[in-house]
Amino acid sequence: MMAFSDRIEAALGLAIARCRTPAAPRRLASALDYAVLPGGARIRPTILLGVAAACGEDRLEIGDAAATALEFIHCGSLVHDDLPCFDDADTRRGKPSVHVAYSQPLAVLTGDSLIILAFEQLARVAEIDPVRSARLVMTLAQHTGMPGGICAGQGWESEAEIDLDAYxxxxxxxxxxxxxxxGAIAGGQEPGPWAELGARIGAAFQIADDLRDTLYDAETLGKPVGQDDLNGRPNAVASLGVAGAVSKLKDSLSGAIASIPSCPGEAMLAQMVQRYAEKLAPVTPAAAPAPARRTVPGE
Amino acid sequence: MMAFSDRIEAALGLAIARCRTPAAPRRLASALDYAVLPGGARIRPTILLGVAAACGEDRLEIGDAAATALEFIHCGSLVHDDLPCFDDADTRRGKPSVHVAYSQPLAVLTGDSLIILAFEQLARVAEIDPVRSARLVMTLAQHTGMPGGICAGQGWESEAEIDLDAYxxxxxxxxxxxxxxxGAIAGGQEPGPWAELGARIGAAFQIADDLRDTLYDAETLGKPVGQDDLNGRPNAVASLGVAGAVSKLKDSLSGAIASIPSCPGEAMLAQMVQRYAEKLAPVTPAAAPAPARRTVPGE
Structure with missing residues (x-):
């Protein structure tokens, strides 16, 4: 069986390569490649494939398409978030961000193209199973756009008063x-019972990101640090302190493992989340004061 | 039977209203509304519904969703095109463009949200017909993203040398x-034979737009004029002259009518394209030298 990471990189590479046709503008095609490859930790698509496998997936192509779509949305959102009108971040994953390496127009178009390409991947598997394909489109759209997806989350930063939970x-x-x-849909299961696991991992990830933003240096992270502070964004470390944030992170992760619905691969999935927990929480209260110089999962 | 325009406005309004939930950021929800309502001429969704009706559509909800999705993509692309890093257009449809009225971050997010909302509309009709839903997602994605959709078209403007046909x-x-x-898919027909009609109408529309860009004033158009010239973009009037461009426009439109595939509503559709032709070609070579002050279909 191919490792999740190999499946993800192969599927991403194939989808990006399809954009390099003679009739395609070369710089935009190159910028898509640059924004996606080589990637960060691929956390979201790995979780997706973990859940699909735990659900007993019967058609790997559907999981591959779903993982690719989700990672394209994530990469596209990073490209737009880095734009001067948002975070104005010059670096990402240890190299110049897309608008610096290419241009602002190409960065806007790269984000747009990745969003669209995400949905195209899902439509491609309709020939295998049109019902799963459509449910994947709906689920991805609802967690990406308005009123409750990552666009809405970014939109909260333009409000005078932020609803922190909604944000x-x-x-x-x-x-x-x-x-x-x-992952559940790709694996042929109902998605409803899987929401809590995602929400708890997401909460843990947010706290871990806040900790990294506070404690690490830019070289280690491959992107600018202290951005929350600079941009006046809420940050768990600011509100709870380092020890409080680390404690909340651990609670979220044990809650995540406890919430895994019963399924054929439940034990495997619990192990996988546990491994992520160890990667996500490299900072203990004792080690916190000194900036740790070790590799952390990049985004 | 509801007029196409009533169906389009009702479906757009409903989809936009769904974005105004208590958990949604208000300014972004308001910007989505502002970008879509009231609209321009709604030419693309009207053509879509015309083709669906001509094909003998059996489920109006599918046509409504497809028309809404297509118009969302169009509106989203206008919001991004107007950004300072592209056309830097301060006005659109006779009012301040989204980044002027709201902000650049909200304009980027409005475009992103409209793209995503487009695909969500198509996923909604999967409960009626998952196969048509998935084909609509695929068709919309391929004409919107890379390597051959409107993102690719915009991407050509960042190339040192432009492939004019591809552009x-x-x-x-x-x-x-x-x-x-x-429209054909929504109407339950094969899309292949309908490509030529769309390509010919698109060619005519491009020439008509070039003529308007050259000949009208900003007040009549509701957006800045002379943009092609300013931005160094190719323009049919520059290469063919006004008389040559008008002649090519007429040829494209008669070719469009001739290309309509045989279908139950062929005569109705031919009449509809003819009416568009009359709206699109308000400029005759004799009238050309004086800027005509009449209402033209806005975008």
Missing amino acids: HNAKTAALFVAATQM | HNAKTAALFVAATQM
Whole structure:
């Protein structure tokens, strides 16, 4: 059986390669490649494939398409978030961000193209199972757009008063809920019972990100640090302190494992979440004061 | 039977209203409304519904969803095209463009949200017919993204050398081909034979737009004029002259009518294209030198 990471990279690479046709503008095609490959930790598509496998998936192509679609949405959102009018981030994954390497127009178009390409991947598997294909489109759209997806989350940053629950649910948790629910759909199961797992992983991830933003340096992260502070965004470390945030992170992760619905691969999935927990929580209260210089999952 | 325009406005209004939930950020929800309502001429969704009706559509909800999806993509692309890094257009449809009225971040998010909302509309009708739903997703994606959709068209403007055919096919014709093909799919027919009609209407529309860009003033158009010239974009009037462009426009439209595939509503559709032809070609060579001050279909 191919490892999840091999399946993800193969599917992403194939979908990106299809954009390089003689009739396609070369720089935009190149920018798509640059935005997606090589990638970060591929956390969301890995969770998606983990859930699909745990559900006993019968058609790997559907999981591959769903994982690719989800990662395209994530990569596209990073390209747009890095734009000067949002975070104005010059680096991402240790290299110049897309608008710096290509241009702002190409960065806008790269994000747009990745969003569209995501839905195209899902439509491709309709010949295998049109019902699963359509449910994947609906689930991805609802966790990506308005009123409750990552666009809505980013939109909260333009409000005078932020609804913090709505903000975190939409900005970060939404794509993790999409990951678990799309994994269930790809695996032929009902998505409803899988929402809690995604939400809990998403909450843990948000806290871990807040910790990294506070504690690491830019070289280790491959992107600018202190951005929450600079941009006046809410941050769990600011409200709970480092020890409080680490404690909440651990609670979220044990809650995540407890919430896994009963399924053929339940034990495998619990192990997988546990491994992520260890990667996500590298900071203990004792180690916190010194900026740790170790590899952390990049985004 | 409801008029096409009533069906389109009702479906657009309903989809936009669904984005105004208590958990949604209000300014972004308001910007979506602002970008879509009131609209321009709704040419693409009207063509789509015309083709669906001509094909003998049996489920109006599918046509409504397809028309809404296509118009959302069009409106989203206008919001992004107007951004300072592209056309830097301050006005659109006679009012401030979205980034002027709201902000650049909200304009980026409005475009992103409209793209996503488009695909969500198509997923909604999967409960009626999952196969048609998936084909609509595929067709819309292929005419919107990379390598051959409107993103690709816009991407050509960042190339050192432009492939003019690829540029016009992607930038303008693509959404008209999407209109005719999605209409056919919504009407339960094969989309293939409908590509030529869309391509010919798209070519005519491009020439008409070039004529308007050259000949009208900003007040009449509700958006800045002379943009092609300013942005160094190819323009049919520059290469053919006014008389040559008008002649090519007429040829495209008569070719469009001749290309209509045989179907139950063939005569009705031919009449509809003829009416568009009359709206699109208000400029005769004799009238050309004086800027005509009449209402033209806005975008």
